[in-house]
Amino acid sequence: MRVKLVSWNVRGLNEENKRGLVRNLVSQWGANIYVLVETKLTGNVSSLLHTIWNNKWVGELHLEAVGNSGGILILWDIRVWEGELVESGEQCISCKLTSQNQNLTWYLATVYAKCKRMEIRDLWCELGAMRSLCEGPWVVCGDFNVVRYPSERTNCSSINVAMLEFFDCIDELELIDPHLFGGSFTWRRGENHTTASRIDRIMYSAQWEKLFTLIRQSTPPKLVSDHNPVLLTCFVLAEKLKLLKRKLKEWSKNNRSNWKQQKEEILDKLSKWEILQEQRPLTNDELMQKTNLAMSFEEVVKNEEIRWRQRSRIQ
Template structure:
């Protein structure tokens, strides 16, 4: 049996237009079980369920939102699994399922984790009690709102208590956390990214399903990527060669291919020579793709990460420059009752300009006439102070009449 489960934070299911878009994506993904988080719906009706999943054989369970926050909706195809029991918590909904084909029983929990550490501890305790109560192989998936390692968040540099608590919960119950295929993060915006959505499962499920893969699907309608968990007995054969059209955009690719082709030399019939040259060309293309061209997805992720880091660096430089500008304008404004660093640049700028207006001489009486010419005012002020502080010859009264006694040279010491 093959089982496909989708987990997706949809950021709201309000509006018929979004229902139609979600319906189209669910139809293309062909999942057996779908868990949607952050529905922002207090009530879920049959009509809404029919609007977002076209499968006629459907059943569902939901956790209503608190106002416009939270909400979980779990949908499943009744031709694949049958619900035996259900449980609804504060941050999760759980179903005890039985496979229709082989009657294998297992449990699934969909969660939308809280942001507060104290509330997270309540979530871990509730899930632990459910595991102990049902005592079945278990799938756990959803938006946990927490990461396990610093590498799962862009820019994170150290472990935190909530990371350690999450890893302790996984280790305590022996859950498996498969690597994510198709990308590093499951949520991102213009400045940050993290892996807060994932699937966990019990080792006992490995005895029933020989293959597990956790994949990130393309992001649509939300800032969260949908996550697909596939479980089953997949047998992968030899992957056939496929020519990639993007190779044609690589610099010098056509010249390299022509050089290879012209330097292949074989003996035999024309059809044999053509077949051997094609086989050799395919081998060279595979080697070139691995060693020179590289994995374009990995390159894209690396460039994207470098871009995020560069943006963060530029933002830090901009904030520093803004603070220096504020310090400069504060000094010019002579305002001391406001401190630096509180985004008061605009106020300091106005005060400095006000001081400049107070220090400006708009009109001045020059030689009995009122003048507003700044050049004449500047020249007059300059000449005034030159005359004031220049050394001039002055007539002293009675220069030869008054005789003042003087200190003799002998008494100078």
């Protein structure tokens, strides 16, 4: 049994070029559930699905943006999951997901919190009400617009009321807040990341934890948005070993294009720069190297898409 979920504040999906880059990253991560917040999408969201995820078998639920703010989009592979809406509020939406192949039903709540503390208090009430409707394993993810500890924000040395209220909410809902691998922050601002915080996270109930022998929360490099994606990978160990064996077998036989390898190498280098940038400001030369890597990723994506279009014409 395996669950792979990506939660990401994309900072808008109205631009076609940006959706193309998002689609490429989505294909790169290979998850079966994607949660995209601050989409800023309204109207016929379903018509855009193929421009966000290159998958014919996509189910979706969404919460429309209000004006030019907010918006939540939950996508899943219908070959893996059957999804249905449980409840939607102003700052979150909850759905029920049932495995098509395993005996597993669970609930997912997705959050895009408003900025003002009084409005965030309303979110904690929304989550409490939704939890009462979700009797089973539960996962909560998204952009909470608040940190839990002072160490999760630059230039912060004391606990404030908002942190305490967030802490109380996590405690009352009995959520597990796992360690984040890959960096200390999920949002950054400024050329040298002078302002950064961990406002995006994925949490889960004890019932969820009991289902898996391995659960890992990590953060891939920041591209397209000023938020890092957050990836939750959950395995039963036997399944992980079987998957690893299959991947090794594929690797020994696979002699296809190296587009994916190029992108992985670029993303790995970007991730190392971001970790270094959390430890100290980058020099101008280092910032240039990091910028060049991001530009190289876009160039690889464009070249890959051109190649696929050429192949489709020939076929």
